[in-house]
Amino acid sequence: MYYLNRVDRAKNAKDKNKKQENLDAAQKHLNNYNSLNAQIDALRMQRDSDIQTLDRLHQQLNALSSYKKGTISTLQDELAWTHQGEIIRRSDGAILRQLPAGTQVIPQAASENLLKWA
Numbered sequence: 001m002y003y004l005n006r007v008d009r010a011k012n013a014k015d016k017n018k019k020q021e022n023l024d025a026a027q028k029h030l031n032n033y034n035s036l037n038a039q040i041d042a043l044r045m046q047r048d049s050d051i052q053t054l055d056r057l058h059q060q061l062n063a064l065s066s067y068k069k070g071t072i073s074t075l076q077d078e079l080a081w082t083h084q085g086e087i088i089r090r091s092d093g094a095i096l097r098q099l100p101a102g103t104q105v106i107p108q109a110a111s112e113n114l115l116k117w118a
Helices: 002-062 108-117
Strands: 078-082 095-099
Antiparallel strands (some): 078 095
16 A cells, blocks of 8 residues: 555656646647747848838839929939939839039930931
8 A cells, every 4th residue: 555655646746847847848838939020020020111111212203303304404402313324213224313403404305306417
C-alpha cells in the first residue's frame, strides 16, 4: 500500500509538471502570437501612412503647371511638365523640370519644325 501511494504521488507530481510545461508552452505561443499581431498592426499603420504620402505627392505632381503648348515666359520659378528635362511622366512622355522665372518653353512640334527649317 505504501508503495502504491508513493507511485501515485510520483505519477501525480509528473502529471502536474507536464501540465505546467504545457501551460508554459501555451503562454509562450500566446506571447509570440500577440507580438506578431503587434508587428502586423505596426506594418499596416506604416503602409497606410506611406499610401497617404504617395497620394499627397501624386496630387502635388498633378497640380504642377504644364507647358505642352509652350509659353512666352514663366511668371515665377517653378517645377513644370515640359518635353525636355529630367523626370519623365509615362502617361504622355512629359518631363518634370525646374524652370526659372522668365523661361520660354517651345512646344515639341514647333521644335521639330525649327529643326526642319535649319
